[in-house]
Amino acid sequence: xxxxEGMALELPTLAAFVRRLRIRRGWTQRQLxxxxxxxxxxxxxxxxxxxxxxxxxxxxxxxxxLCDNTHERVHLRALAGKSETSTxxxxxxxxxxxxxxxxxxxxxxxxxxxxxxxQANDTYRRLFPGLAEAENLPLWVFRDPRARLVLRDWxxxxxxxxxxxxxxxxxxxxxxxxxxxxxxxxxxxxxxxxWESEVVYIHRPCARRRIWVPRSEQxxxxxxxxxxxxxxxLLTLGxxxxxxxxxxxxxQEIA
Numbered sequence: 001x002x003x004x005e006g007m008a009l010e011l012p013t014l015a016a017f018v019r020r021l022r023i024r025r026g027w028t029q030r031q032l033x034x035x036x037x038x039x040x041x042x043x044x045x046x047x048x049x050x051x052x053x054x055x056x057x058x059x060x061x062x063x064x065x066l067c068d069n070t071h072e073r074v075h076l077r078a079l080a081g082k083s084e085t086s087t088x089x090x091x092x093x094x095x096x097x098x099x100x101x102x103x104x105x106x107x108x109x110x111x112x113x114x115x116x117x118x119q120a121n122d123t124y125r126r127l128f129p130g131l132a133e134a135e136n137l138p139l140w141v142f143r144d145p146r147a148r149l150v151l152r153d154w155x156x157x158x159x160x161x162x163x164x165x166x167x168x169x170x171x172x173x174x175x176x177x178x179x180x181x182x183x184x185x186x187x188x189x190x191x192x193x194x195w196e197s198e199v200v201y202i203h204r205p206c207a208r209r210r211i212w213v214p215r216s217e218q219x220x221x222x223x224x225x226x227x228x229x230x231x232x233x234l235l236t237l238g239x240x241x242x243x244x245x246x247x248x249x250x251x252q253e254i255a
Contacts, residue, residue: 222240
């Protein structure tokens with residue numbers, strides 16, 4: 001793990017995101033205005049981070065001109081103050097969450113709040129050693145050597161974490177907490193690389209994950225669902241879909 005010195009990483013803004021997407025297209029501001037059917041003055045104000053009123057229709061046109069996928073479109077709307085995030089089921093009681101996680105055994109389940117594993121069942125703790133004790137999930141992914149051991153597609157997972165962290169920073173309810181999480185890993189070279197690529201994800205791009213279980217020397221394919229419950233809170237529920245067993249043990253023994 002390589003540490004670097006450098007300026008503090010900037011939180012995402014509509015101005016920076018639109019400018020990056022425009023440059024990716026190879027367009028001038030005037031060309032973007034033509035493609036999005038918006039005034040040149042509006043584009044300039046957006047990129048200068050100046051006060052400007054952008055209606056839904058104009059925002060949709062801007063997204064259609066610039067964005068390549070749903071992740072980018074939703075992120076652009078969130079940066080413009082048009083968040084589509086739902087707070088979900090409204091489950092907040094710690095005791096209730098604990099019972100839900102325990103009931104999901106032997107499949108892994110956890111409750112994450114502001115990027116920290118607040119509660120987890122035993123299977124989750126064993127599949128992701130050290131994560132439940134870590135200050136936050138990005139710190140575990142980018143700093144804990146056990147993350148590289150058990151996450152078979154570590155680079156893809158790391159990029160997904162950075163991309164989802166970028167989108168979470170658009171939520172005004174958790175922006176301050178997210179800024180603290182970003183600061184905790186901003187000196188890690190590989191995090192800075194992922195962050196500065198400006199890739200964004202509104203959710204994990206691939207639900208299926210390959211997890212290595214060192215104790216039993218087995219590779220499992222874990223399919224996870226992330227359920228938004230409160231602002232900053234997620235339930236993660238996993239189901240094992242496949243396993244490559246060297247020893248012939250059952251999943252119960254893996255867990």
